[in-house]
Amino acid sequence: MKVAFKMKLKPGFEREYQKRHDEIWPELAQLLKDNGISDYTIFLDEETHTLFAVQKLSGQSSQDLGQTEIVKKWWAYMADLMDTNPDNSPVSVPLKEVFHLD
Template sequence: MNRTAFKMKLKPGYKEEYKKRHDNLWPGLKTLLKNAGVSDYSIFIDEETDTLFAVQRTAGTGGSQDLGKEALVKQWWAYMADIMEVNPDNSPVSVPLEEVFYLE
């Protein structure tokens, strides 16, 4: 298992809406993530900066950030685009983070 982490940016004032949408994650998207080897996926928020911090375990070399060609993922991006900072294709602006410490 690999672990990856990245950060994204939420637009101010949308924490509850972001949480609501993820509490109701589309079943097909959940299946797609799991089938891609993504597990133990958490997203945290720094409320002072509206920065989202995501960490996930992945089987193999891929992760959620590698599913951008999937139609369902593109639909999710479009659904989330009004509350997040996004790229021209509606994918979230995402910055990979380097691990500097891990206690197993």
């Protein structure tokens, strides 16, 4: 199964966002993989500063990743670059799939 969602990057932070993801913490990457998240890609619409994410999910996650300390720490680390909720989680809007070509 694939899921897609969008988030909002604050203007002027494109390079820093890219840099932080290029240096993603190994323990965070491992947590995602351990919970069935793979083939995770984020695109940027530079005109609107909209981030578009797609991730492949396999199996069932055994935990709410937003409740883990490493994810909370990552959210706090990224909060200065993005539109966030009061708990520092990114404001995220799920997207509906309307077409897929295999």
